[in-house]
Amino acid sequence: MxxxxxxxxxxxxxxxxxxxxxxxxxxxxxxxxxxxxxxxxxxxxxxxxxxxxxxxxxxxxxxxxxxxxxxxxxxxxxxxxxxxxxxxxxxxxxxxxxxxxxxxxxxxxxxxxxxxxxxxxxxxxxxxxxxxxxxxxxxxxxxxxxxxxxxxxxxxxxxxxxxPHNQVFLEGVKAALTCDQNFQGGHYQNPPEHGLKAFGRVYAGWAYSQAFFRHELWRSLGFNSIEALLQFWEQDHLTQDANNLLTVLDTWQRGxxxxxxxxxxxxxxxxxxxxxxxxxxxxxxxxxxxxxxxxxxxxxxxxxxxxxxxxxxxxxxxxxxxxxxxxxxxxxxxxxxxxxxxx
Amino acid sequence: MxxxxxxxxxxxxxxxxxxxxxxxxxxxxxxxxxxxxxxxxxxxxxxxxxxxxxxxxxxxxxxxxxxxxxxxxxxxxxxxxxxxxxxxxxxxxxxxxxxxxxxxxxxxxxxxxxxxxxxxxxxxxxxxxxxxxxxxxxxxxxxxxxxxxxxxxxxxxxxxxxxPHNQVFLEGVKAALTCDQNFQGGHYQNPPEHGLKAFGRVYAGWAYSQAFFRHELWRSLGFNSIEALLQFWEQDHLTQDANNLLTVLDTWQRGxxxxxxxxxxxxxxxxxxxxxxxxxxxxxxxxxxxxxxxxxxxxxxxxxxxxxxxxxxxxxxxxxxxxxxxxxxxxxxxxxxxxxxxx
Incomplete structure (x- = not known):
């Protein structure tokens, strides 16, 4: 076997x-x-x-x-x-x-x-x-x-x-990413790191729930603070490509x-x-x-x-x-x- | 009288x-x-x-x-x-x-x-x-x-x-504002307009509720589309000073x-x-x-x-x-x- x-x-x-x-x-x-x-x-x-x-x-x-x-x-x-x-x-x-x-x-x-x-x-x-x-x-x-x-x-x-509210949430994370001047309308030579981090940081508030934070469930993920969780979200998004994120976000938003x-x-x-x-x-x-x-x-x-x-x-x-x-x-x-x- | x-x-x-x-x-x-x-x-x-x-x-x-x-x-x-x-x-x-x-x-x-x-x-x-x-x-x-x-x-x-979840929401809008390179750690000569607009756009998703958008209550505010509502939020935040916003946000977040x-x-x-x-x-x-x-x-x-x-x-x-x-x-x-x- x-x-x-x-x-x-x-x-x-x-x-x-x-x-x-x-x-x-x-x-x-x-x-x-x-x-x-x-x-x-x-x-x-x-x-x-x-x-x-x-x-x-x-x-x-x-x-x-x-x-x-x-x-x-x-x-x-x-x-x-x-x-x-x-x-x-x-x-x-x-x-x-x-x-x-x-x-x-x-x-x-x-x-x-x-x-x-x-x-x-x-x-x-x-x-x-x-x-x-x-x-x-x-x-x-x-x-x-x-x-x-x-x-x-x-x-x-x-x-x-x-x-519609889901669409508005997505408008928010999109705005956070694209407000980095290094994004340059998608024509970046280097990743728009500020924007990717902002995207992750805004997203984190939506991904879990109020109760998740109320009960400190982030501890079960191995984090010692909320800030550590948010930094994980930032780092995770630094590994992603901004244009990829926006392409799939668009698929979702129009879904x-x-x-x-x-x-x-x-x-x-x-x-x-x-x-x-x-x-x-x-x-x-x-x-x-x-x-x-x-x-x-x-x-x-x-x-x-x-x-x-x-x-x-x-x-x-x-x-x-x-x-x-x-x-x-x-x-x-x-x-x-x-x-x-x-x- | x-x-x-x-x-x-x-x-x-x-x-x-x-x-x-x-x-x-x-x-x-x-x-x-x-x-x-x-x-x-x-x-x-x-x-x-x-x-x-x-x-x-x-x-x-x-x-x-x-x-x-x-x-x-x-x-x-x-x-x-x-x-x-x-x-x-x-x-x-x-x-x-x-x-x-x-x-x-x-x-x-x-x-x-x-x-x-x-x-x-x-x-x-x-x-x-x-x-x-x-x-x-x-x-x-x-x-x-x-x-x-x-x-x-x-x-x-x-x-x-x-x-805590309220604090995380505020981290998100703060990140959206400060990811604008023109913010320059608060030492801007001209307003960080991209950041102010992103701040307003992210905020709008939190200010109302899912049901507000589900029932299109923005129509009662005189808007013809969600995008028009979001643009109002952008414009409203362009009238605000970024350092002011962050000062009061900090008061709130530590409140x-x-x-x-x-x-x-x-x-x-x-x-x-x-x-x-x-x-x-x-x-x-x-x-x-x-x-x-x-x-x-x-x-x-x-x-x-x-x-x-x-x-x-x-x-x-x-x-x-x-x-x-x-x-x-x-x-x-x-x-x-x-x-x-x-x-």
Whole structure:
């Protein structure tokens, strides 16, 4: 009995027409895979990534002690366009480099992932598509676009569109980043370090909740002070590329599962198309993907159960390996959603 | 019967020792006054100011149709140190100008106001001290320091100290402002306009609530889009001085009614000293001065009733003339607190 290893792959998609009308040249979808597709091609699990996350950020969901068991399932983590692993401002040559990178939508990401599933995984039936935050938005986009191919959906700390207050929060972090003169409209030679740090520092107030700070839960992350936590956020953002951050932020801010040629902006119609067993799991203390908005969305999805994460961790609750209690609750939900499959 | 007019006055306090150990040179407390002190000197109402606010911001509380009637009461609005009207970085000459301005505490503000009341208003008994946000923090500071002189307190959208998440929110707006290279550590020749705009844009997401945006309540303010609201916040902050903003932000962030020689950091002791009739009125949707924190505080004040403003307006609910329903509810609370006085 061998322990399965993660494979790191790239799907070269060629020139990719985007919803905005532009074409992304030599598009590349980076993904991680563990486990193999079975003969009936019905054991695929997709774990799309979250804002600021790399594919490895979803690894903690997976393992032999998890319902997401690579001995049973073929588990694939597709990386977001713009996030630094798939085609992004930071790794694209020529005129689409940096600030020349085109506008990418939620729909573009999912349609590219659809090509991956069809061309690399033989049009597999998807046992579960599951994600946190923007990963959850992608999961819901998958559900409404491909109800015949997606057998279940698990979406944590997200909504099916970016609601207005969430958009305003994002305007704030964007303003904090771009007010650094070194940003130079994206044409920076050196990273806009003040802006990246400000971005991280503003973001930290939104990512957790009032209760997280009230109860000093940052101590459980190994920090001795709030300032140490904020400095961690600064340092984490110094490792990110500013144009990448803004590209994916734009995808998020415009995110709407009905904003595409299929649903033509009819939001209820898109929600109504989510007919497979679905779990919508916001955090009760999430400040931007609020439980109230998620509840409204879930009520319009015929297949959905609403099951909030009662947590003081705010938005962070739904991330892989972040808060132990929510992590376990999410895995239990995944277990209940995963259909029996042939090994 | 004449209509009373607002008087604009300055109280010259001379060199003012501050809690931080420094001395503010030639300190000046700017205030507005309407109505006259009566013979028993027991009809004084104090309305301390809020963050970013000028004295005029409290005028809407006052009028013949309000319980704060200048025909009955002598109403005084003292301006915060650092806010631009009282001694501030922007109006102080010499080495205490700009970034040389000393650290000012909640205690310093209230002790200076105490001198105003004693030296200009003959040590009047205060019928009511009432404020929103930092104005409410000052009201609570008055209540615990001078329970013999303050007969009632009304504090909206505030807590008796700046709780940790509130501090983190303030770190965010501060980072957004200071990441503008033109800020130059406060030694700017021209205003750091990018930073001021970023400050306003980040702040806007915190000032209202998710529900405010969900229900498009910005329309009631005359805006046609969220972007128009955000641009108003930008423009409003362009009129402010960056060092002033940071001075008062620091007062707020360190704000704690027990951080002074009287209570020596014993928070419960300070709360317990608020024995006069007091109303604590947070907004149910305030994102930084939360109802939960305010409730905890109120339960430790022997004189306090907790009476939340059920509002979608977030922090803004408690401001004078902002949301009509909360405005009326606050005035009704003031009416019930105001003792009968001799005309």
């Amino acid at each position: 061998t322990v399965k290893q993660w494979l790191t792959e790239d799907f070269e998609a060629g020139d990719l027409p985007l919803y905005c009308g532009e074409t992304l040249r030599s598009a590349r979808l980076h993904y991680h895979q563990i486990g193999e597709l079975n003969a009936p091609k019905d054991n695929l699990i997709l774990l799309p990534t979250y804002y600021g996350g790399a594919a490895t950020g979803n690894h903690p969901w997976v393992g032999r002690n998890s319902p997401l068991d690579p001995d049973e399932y073929c588990i694939v983590i597709p990386s977001l366009l713009g996030a630094g692993e798939s085609s992004s401002p930071s790794n694209t040559p020529g005129e689409q480099a940096g600030p020349g990178f085109p506008t990418v939508s939620l729909y573009d990401n999912v349609m590219l992932q659809k090509r991956l599933v069809d061309e690399v995984f033989g049009g597999a039936s998807i046992a579960l598509v599951m994600g946190w935050s923007m990963g959850g938005m992608q999961a819901l986009q998958w559900g409404c676009l491909f109800p015949q191919q997606v057998r279940s959906v698990l979406a944590t700390c997200c909504t099916a569109r970016c609601y 709407n599962i009905s904003d595409n040629p299929v649903f033509k902006g009819n939001y209820n119609s898109a929600l109504n198309a989510i007919t497979m067993p679905t779990r919508v799991m916001p955090s009760t203390t999430d400040l931007y993907f609020t439980a109230e908005d998620a509840r409204q969305d879930a009520h319009q999805m015929p297949g959905a159960a609403f099951d909030a994460l009662t947590s003081d961790w705010g938005h962070i609750a739904g991330g892989a390996g972040r808060e132990p209690q929510s992590h376990q609750k999410i895995l239990a939900a995944a277990q209940s959603l995963l259909p029996e499959i042939e090994p | 004449t209509v009373k007019q607002w008087l604009t006055e300055d109280f010259e306090a001379g060199d003012l020792p501050l809690y931080c150990g420094e001395t503010l040179r030639s300190a000046r407390l700017h205030y507005h006054q309407i109505g006259e002190l009566n013979a028993p000197k027991d009809n004084l109402i104090l309305l301390p100011t809020y963050y970013g606010g000028a004295a005029t911001g409290n005028h809407p509380w006052v009028g013949r149709n309000s319980p704060l009637d200048p025909d009955e009461y002598c109403i005084v609005i003292p301006s915060l140190l650092g806010a631009g009207e009282s001694s501030s970085p922007s109006n102080t000459p010499g080495e205490q100008a700009g970034p040389g301005f000393p650290t000012v505490s909640l205690y310093d503000n209230v002790m200076l106001q105490k001198r105003l009341v004693d030296e200009v208003f003959g040590g009047a008994s205060i019928a009511l001290v009432m404020g929103w946000s930092m104005g409410g923090m000052q009201a609570l500071q008055w209540g615990c320091l001078f329970p013999q002189q303050v007969r009632s307190v009304l504090a909206t959208c505030c807590t008796a100290r700046c709780y 704690n009614i027990s951080d002074n020689p009287v209570f020596k950091g014993n928070y419960n002791s300070a709360l317990n000293a608020i024995t006069m009739p007091t109303r604590v009125m947070p907004s149910t949707t305030d994102l930084y001065f939360t109802a939960e924190d305010a409730r905890q505080d109120a339960h430790q004040m022997p004189g306090a009733a907790f009476d939340a403003l059920t509002s979608d307006w977030g922090h803004i609910a408690g401001g004078a003339g902002r949301e009509p329903q909360s405005h009326q509810k606050i005035l009704a609370a003031a009416q019930s607190l105001l003792p009968e006085i001799e005309p």
